[in-house]
Amino acid sequence: MPDPIREIFRYHYWATFTIIDHLATLPPERLNDSVPGTAGPILDTLKHLVNADRMYQVLLQDQPRPPRDENSYTLQELRDKFEAQSKKWEEILDHVDDFDPTLRNGEGEFPHARDLFITQAIHHGNDHRTHICTIIGAMGQEVPEIDEWTFWFSSQH
């Protein structure tokens, strides 16, 4: 049976692509919608999700943090970025035992942070996908099915 971490990451890619593809069917002005209790407008949340996901990859490889990204992106550009990142995750997972990064922050240096970055990447994607779904639901729109059951049946396990 495949490694469960591989399944968890493949779910992470699939759920993010499913959300992006659903958002592409909405009127573009809806991407600026938000509701209280979430992380901000839909497109801003998605950009944050994708950029943070990249940062976790960089930190897991023990490389310096990338500079803050002030650019604006279209949905398609974010999809393309995330597509490249999902391929990068697969490469990382192929050699995950070779990584032993150190977390460096204002409070010091903390070794053996690999599982922190993996846990945060999975949590962070889930958290912000739910924020986006909450906004979609609050707008009275249909919310896409993005649970693991749907992934399982759609991906011919």
Added chain:
Amino acid sequence: MNDPIHDLFRYHTWATLTLLDFCLGLPDEELDKTAPGTMGTIRETFTHLIASDAGYQARMRADPSVRIPDAESRSLSELREIFIEKSKGWQAVLDDLGSFDPAIEAHEDYPRIAHARNLLLTQALHHGNDHRTHICGVLGANGHEIPWMDAWAFWAEEQG
């Protein structure tokens, strides 16, 4: 280093208890608040999260007794104690993961699923995260502080 799956489940337990303890510190009537786009009240969402989590573990173990009977009639404090026990059960599953190869019997919504181990692990983690975020959404929409409970906070607490 541990296998990352252990940390993902330890985080799942920690985040759920952190959020639950925060909510149990609120006036009781706040637990019946909700917000548009979420799944219901804080109380209902926690009950669903914890009962479903036990259900996934019951399927993993092929042991219906792991489910929580009458979860809807239990208080959140009661469910908190049950969740702590069930979380120990998850760690025991992870310690011996290779010996689990569950099948899920056919349901009106889906056919029989063989080799469902990774499905159940992934769904348990996704489901907990999803509903914790719903509860945080309800808190924020009702003007409450949202507790810091991402993996950075988990790590910081573990590092002491």
